[in-house]
Amino acid sequence: xxxxxxxxxxxxxxxxxxxxxxxxxxxxxxxxxxxxxxxxxxxxxxxxxxxxxxxxxxxxxxxxxxxxxxxxxxxxxxxxxxxxxxxxxxxxxxxxxxxxxxxxxxxxxxxxxxxxxxxxxxxxxxxxxxxxxxxxxxxxxxxxxxxxxxxxxxxxxxxxxxxxxxxxxxxxxxxxxxxxxxxxxxxxxxxxxxxxxxxxxxxxxxxxxxxxxxxxxxxxxxxxxxxxxxxxxxxxxxxxxxxxxxxxxxxxxxxxxxxxxxxxxxxxxxxxxxxxxxxxxxxxxxxxxxxxxxxxxxxxxxxxxxx
Amino acid sequence: xxxxxxxxxxxxxxxxxxxxxxxxxxxxxxxxxxxxxxxxxxxxxxxxxxxxxxxxxxxxxxxxxxxxxxxxxxxxxxxxxxxxxxxxxxxxxxxxxxxxxxxxxxxxxxxxxxxxxxxxxxxxxxxxxxxxxxxxxxxxxxxxxxxxxxxxxxxxxxxxxxxxxxxxxxxxxxxxxxxxxxxxxxxxxxxxxxxxxxxxxxxxxxxxxxxxxxxxxxxxxxxxxxxxxxxxxxxxxxxxxxxxxxxxxxxxxxxxxxxxxxxxxxxxxxxxxxxxxxxxxxxxxxxxxxxxxxxxxxxxxxxxxxxxxxxxxxxxxxxxxxxxxxxxxxxxxxxxxxxxxxxxxxxxxxxxxxxxxxxxxxxxxxxxxxxxxxxxxxxxxxxxxxxxxxxxxxxxxxxxxxxxxxxxxxxxxxxxxxxxxxxxxxxxxxxxxxxxxxxxxxxxxxxxxxxxxxxxxxxxxxxxxxxxxxxxxxxxxx
Numbered sequence: 001x002x003x004x005x006x007x008x009x010x011x012x013x014x015x016x017x018x019x020x021x022x023x024x025x026x027x028x029x030x031x032x033x034x035x036x037x038x039x040x041x042x043x044x045x046x047x048x049x050x051x052x053x054x055x056x057x058x059x060x061x062x063x064x065x066x067x068x069x070x071x072x073x074x075x076x077x078x079x080x081x082x083x084x085x086x087x088x089x090x091x092x093x094x095x096x097x098x099x100x101x102x103x104x105x106x107x108x109x110x111x112x113x114x115x116x117x118x119x120x121x122x123x124x125x126x127x128x129x130x131x132x133x134x135x136x137x138x139x140x141x142x143x144x145x146x147x148x149x150x151x152x153x154x155x156x157x158x159x160x161x162x163x164x165x166x167x168x169x170x171x172x173x174x175x176x177x178x179x180x181x182x183x184x185x186x187x188x189x190x191x192x193x194x195x196x197x198x199x200x201x202x203x204x205x206x207x208x209x210x211x212x213x214x215x216x217x218x219x220x221x222x223x224x225x226x227x228x229x230x231x232x233x234x235x236x237x238x239x240x241x242x243x244x245x246x247x248x249x250x251x252x253x254x255x256x257x258x259x260x261x262x263x264x265x266x267x268x269x270x271x272x273x274x275x276x277x278x279x280x281x282x283x284x285x286x287x288x289x290x291x292x293x294x295x296x297x298x299x300x301x302x303x304x305x306x307x
Numbered sequence: 308x309x310x311x312x313x314x315x316x317x318x319x320x321x322x323x324x325x326x327x328x329x330x331x332x333x334x335x336x337x338x339x340x341x342x343x344x345x346x347x348x349x350x351x352x353x354x355x356x357x358x359x360x361x362x363x364x365x366x367x368x369x370x371x372x373x374x375x376x377x378x379x380x381x382x383x384x385x386x387x388x389x390x391x392x393x394x395x396x397x398x399x400x401x402x403x404x405x406x407x408x409x410x411x412x413x414x415x416x417x418x419x420x421x422x423x424x425x426x427x428x429x430x431x432x433x434x435x436x437x438x439x440x441x442x443x444x445x446x447x448x449x450x451x452x453x454x455x456x457x458x459x460x461x462x463x464x465x466x467x468x469x470x471x472x473x474x475x476x477x478x479x480x481x482x483x484x485x486x487x488x489x490x491x492x493x494x495x496x497x498x499x500x501x502x503x504x505x506x507x508x509x510x511x512x513x514x515x516x517x518x519x520x521x522x523x524x525x526x527x528x529x530x531x532x533x534x535x536x537x538x539x540x541x542x543x544x545x546x547x548x549x550x551x552x553x554x555x556x557x558x559x560x561x562x563x564x565x566x567x568x569x570x571x572x573x574x575x576x577x578x579x580x581x582x583x584x585x586x587x588x589x590x591x592x593x594x595x596x597x598x599x600x601x602x603x604x605x606x607x608x609x610x611x612x613x614x615x616x617x618x619x620x621x622x623x624x625x626x627x628x629x630x631x632x633x634x635x636x637x638x639x640x641x642x643x644x645x646x647x648x649x650x651x652x653x654x655x656x657x658x659x660x661x662x663x664x665x666x667x668x669x670x671x672x673x674x675x676x677x678x679x680x681x682x683x684x685x686x687x688x689x690x691x692x693x694x695x696x697x698x699x700x701x702x703x704x705x706x707x708x709x710x711x712x713x714x715x716x717x718x719x720x721x722x723x724x725x726x727x728x729x730x731x732x733x734x735x736x737x738x739x740x741x742x743x744x745x746x747x748x749x750x751x752x753x754x755x756x757x758x759x760x761x762x763x764x765x766x767x768x769x770x771x772x773x774x775x776x777x778x779x780x781x782x783x784x785x
Contacts, residue, residue: 001327001494001496003496004494004496004499004500007760008503011760011763011764014764015764015767015768015771018764018768018771019771022771022772148313151776152776154772154773154774154775155771155772155773155774156772156773159772
């Protein structure tokens with residue numbers, strides 16, 4: 001028995017060290033979210049859905065706004081609608097030792113709508129089963145909880161760095177949490193992708209019930225929580241007009257409601273829907289790098305003016 | 308709890324330590340630990356269904372005791388049928404209720420008398436098909452006086468719920484497993500190492516081969532209309548490997564885990580894809596189920612007594628019942644029927660026991676004839692697996708139609724190089740280990756310890772690096 005246990009122990013240690021080494025190699029190429037759970041606590045944040053994750057580029061803000069190092073802590077429609085899970089995750093990521101932060105809170109109808117799986121009577125959010133709720137330590141490098149439970153690729157891809165790279169396209173998360181996506185596109189491919197996404201969102205509409213008072217309350221809670229630590233700005237990012245039509249059918253008075261809410265909460269609402277026709281998207285929902293740069297600059301300028 | 312989960316990786320060493328260090332000297336306490344651990348293992352999935360296992364255990368324990376005391380044949384028969392009705396009743400309700408309701412509804416509607424029956428939202432308790440058959444085998448063996456009934460309820464509960472094989476077999480016979488609970492188990496270094504080796508090989512099969520095949524199988528079967536015949540063919544071959552590695556991988560882990568605790572379970576798969584005809588295949592595939600049907604259904608039906616037609620009829624029944632055992636879909640019944648169609652001509656021509664030895668038993672490589680026979684048998688199983696994997700009969704038919712189109716000569720659109728490499732290595736290793744209980748049983752044992760450990764280390768790292776993420780075993784749904 002003794003010999004057996006010693007051998008098992010030595011073997012297990014060797015295996016565990018090797019596995020740990022592989023995990024230490026995980027980085028921005030691992031997937032679209034992992035890196036965000038490995039960086040230290042941040043005093044300035046971009047929060048919201050994948051529109052913000054891909055569209056708002058922290059380095060542009062950091063150049064335009066002095067004394068600011070903003071971090072993109074936005075994820076996706078699935079993981080980070082406003083609710084208890086995202087609120088607690090933001091609490092975990094915020095460095096509360098400073099009070100001079102900048103917080104860009106991206107909003108859209110999906111992020112405050114009730115999903116049919118939500119059970120608001122018992123405060124059950126559909127995103128509770130995802131990493132945003134389950135990964136409590138959001139500043140651990142490597143983040144073993146995330147890698148073991150929520151990383152969906154094969155671990156070998158952590159080493160080969162191919163997780164986000166297909167056909168020499170660039171897909172990775174940079175040091176500031178920005179999800180950089182550069183696709184080798186032609187017009188046809190982009191059109192097809194956009195059509196597919198628009199079609200999928202038309203189907204998705206059936207899963208949403210409309211404004212959720214609980215989610216709206218959590219949006220308010222999030223803003224009120226952030227306010228003591230800096231300036232908060234609500235931002236509505238541009239989208240493809242066809243996507244806007246879908247969103248209008250989900251919540252026709254969304255912008256009106258948010259404008260009112262922003263006044264009540266004493267924050268600024270930067271609505272960039274007027275840019276819809278002047279920017280380009282990878283799929284009708286997410287800005288391409290150049291357009292994201294433009295929009296980020298626009299938001300940064302607005303913040304400068306509002307400050 | 309899944310074998311391929313972190314939960315199990317923590318659970319197993321804890322139970323192992325308690326078993327060998329705390330309760331080693333107390334047989335009854337060891338058995339009780341097995342019962343409690345098994346209930347935790349099962350309850351991890353859904354604790355509510357523990358009541359079913361407990362109920363089944365108590366019913367068959369009581370009937371075993373009653374059968375022993377009773378000599379009147381009519382009364383003994385009554386006890387036996389009570390056990391059969393209770394066990395098959397539970398299985399029938401949880402597994403087949405909605406199937407029958409749906410088919411009755413369809414039939415009545417077809418004949419112009421639509422009905423609106425009460426269908427229930429029934430969850431199938433994991434492993435019910437396995438432990439039900441296991442407890443039934445006990446009662447039937449006691450009834451046949453092949454086995455003394457146990458008076459030790461803890462040992463019996465441990466036999467029914469023994470966690471390594473509780474949810475997906477091998478379906479153990481009481482005559483083999485139950486007596487092992489009466490005897491003090493001793494820790495043997497070689498047995499434990501052998502157990503670990505078998506667990507390792509089982510994990511490799513499940514996590515690296517089966518789960519990676521599953522990714523491509525799902526893509527190809529779900530989008531079959533978009534793919535060429537060669538891709539559909541490849542998808543069917545991948546499924547053949549997926550189902551084999553998934554299920555035999557589970558059996559390997561189960562048998563290996565049992566060995567860690569000093570138990571010997573029976574071999575469940577004996578390299579079936581190296582079979583030279585379908586009769587040999589069925590002697591090597593899911594052995595514990597095949598022999599269960601043979602002993603408890605085929606023989607009571609009359610077996611080979613009553614002439615060849617009776618024998619053919621009984622074998623056909625076994626194949627159909629076996630198909631139905633797998634699931635509540637006509638595809639499984641069709642799969643059983645197709646396998647019967649493969650098997651019955653061999654039986655008819657009295658060629659069903661032509662290949663009872665191991666292929667190329669005394670040589671390194673098979674002869675050309677053996678190779679062709681193995682290839683043909685494998686292809687026959689691949690064709691049958693399409694039925695097994697398809698969602699419906701129409702899905703299967705559409706898939707077959709796609710497979711036999713002119714694009715069969717084109718290159719498949721999906722060509723996962725790493726998976727093909729692993730499959731090649733896997734087949735080679737299985738070939739070299741085909742005379743054993745599992746492929747790597749004695750492979751490399753003559754090498755120095757450091758070489759052996761290095762090889763195991765490489766296998767573990769392949770599992771870690773190339774393994775797909777935690778996926779359920781296919782046979783859980785049966």
